[in-house]
Amino acid sequence: MFMGASTDQGMDIATKSRDIIRSLIGDDIKDLNPAERDIVERIVHSTADPEYAKLVSISRDFVEVSLKSLKKHEDILTDINMVKAGITQYDGEVYSYIKDENVKEYAKDKGITRAAAAMEYAAKEGFEGIIVIGNAPTSLFKSIELVESGKLNARSIVGVPVGFVKAADSKEALSKSNIPHVITRGPKGGTPIAVACVNSLISTLKNENYYQR
């Protein structure tokens, strides 16, 4: 497997795409380590938007703690099912609680979004692993709050919610925390970015990333 490709034709497309991406963003990512460069390249691959090379910010501890967690097959917690659906090569479990009936009730009772309520539910369930947020700012704000108060055991957070309202603020808050993280600065982000980031780490773990080819 390489960039999701498993056939000769798929591999050919993935290889050409990699070369084009390197020509577009090589300068922006030259100071990153191989695992970090792979994350950024995959994000650009999944969006065809080179601007992401300038928007992505990866904390220095992110790759190391995340790989350690994935190697132990710890859980991954996502904000929505689209993110979960994109993480197809992981040997551990991937959870999303937003459609859970308990979460729906809880959100209504407390007057918070289902995306935020889902994170409180995960904390109660004793989650340990990596949090991946591709959609909802409220989910990211809640995650930061729960992790900082010791109620939620996140090794790292991929925090790339999208939108013109609160998304940039939520990512800024994550970048100022001590939690190992990836963010995209500004309103842009979304599920493909979240998925690309996790799938890159899994490839690195399996020695399949861009820079090892």
Added chain:
Amino acid sequence: MFMGASTDQGMDIATKSRDIIRSLIGDDIKDLNPAERDIVERIVHSTADPEYAKLVSISRDFVEVSLKSLKKHEDILTDINMVKAGITQYDGEVYSYIKDENVKEYAKDKGITRAAAAMEYAAKEGFEGIIVIGNAPTSLFKSIELVESGKLNARSIVGVPVGFVKAADSKEALSKSNIPHVITRGPKGGTPIAVACVNSLISTLKNENYYQR
């Protein structure tokens, strides 16, 4: 439900987002009809990328034939599971065959991508409805070929694959066909764009779209 929001806080965010989006892209979409404007607004909402207002192209017959199909609860066929996971409010069935074991074998035998093989499989299964492609150019090329040769019954195609290799060509081919369609010009596109398009149609059908508020 409004833009995926179901709580007061979620509704508040969705409403503010809509106002910001209108201020950013209002001029670009003023000549579209309400259902078409909703499609473009939702795409911009799901990507926080106003450039999409200039890249989206909707054929004049697309909304009418697609709404008719959705109203009859005809099937939706997607290229990958991430697109399927994002279509959460449809009363009909949503299919994706890319992970099907038969499709994997078939792709290897014929030397084509799994994404293309999945479309041939759907044709054999007697699919009738709307095709939604958010990822793979090979899936879109194959869909156009099968529809034009009368082997696949697509009422319309949402063709928004992403990438620097073949994606733009595949969308250009769709735009030149007689198949009712939505495309995004150039390399940009992806699963959130595909999902936004379908969810907008479903909202319009349920009289919940932006312009009816």
